[in-house]
Amino acid sequence: MGEVRACPCRRGEPFDGCCGPILAGEKAAPTAETLMRSRYTAYVVGDMDYLLRSWHPDTRPAELALDPDQRWLFIEIVGTQRGGPFDDNGTVEFIAHYTLDGTRDTMHELSTFVRVDGAWVYLDGTFQA
Ligand SMILES: [Zn+2]
Numbered sequence: 001m002g003e004v005r006a007c008p009c010r011r012g013e014p015f016d017g018c019c020g021p022i023l024a025g026e027k028a029a030p031t032a033e034t035l036m037r038s039r040y041t042a043y044v045v046g047d048m049d050y051l052l053r054s055w056h057p058d059t060r061p062a063e064l065a066l067d068p069d070q071r072w073l074f075i076e077i078v079g080t081q082r083g084g085p086f087d088d089n090g091t092v093e094f095i096a097h098y099t100l101d102g103t104r105d106t107m108h109e110l111s112t113f114v115r116v117d118g119a120w121v122y123l124d125g126t127f128q129a
Contacts, residue, residue, distance in 0.1 A: 008044035009037035032083025032090035032113035035120040073097040
């Protein structure tokens with residue numbers, strides 16, 4: 001069946017064995033970092049539905065518009081706090097690399113994740129200088 005596609009989150013796994021099943025709702029992200037990576041992958045593949053589903057209901061935007069001129073290159077996880085299988089909150093600091101209209105730039109954010117009904121969701125984030 002088709003070619004094996006590397007997962008955009010760059011964990012070194014094929015998409016179908018990494019973020020694919022999480023985006024499809026077949027598998028829950030066990031940690032906040034896994035959820036963060038899956039949300040990055042959703043930005044890469046343009047899965048708006050998953051981005052909204054994995055957003056906390058209190059902070060979720062009504063709709064999302066992705067900039068078609070923005071190309072995501074890769075994500076670096078800078079650090080994590082809590083967010084493990086036995087935690088109910090955690091933070092992930094990351095730097096996402098992209099190009100916008102051909103110019104390279106980065107987004108550096110400290111994101112907060114919490115569990116809702118057992119599932120990790122993105123609560124909010126603050127940009128890091
Ligand atoms: Zn992945």
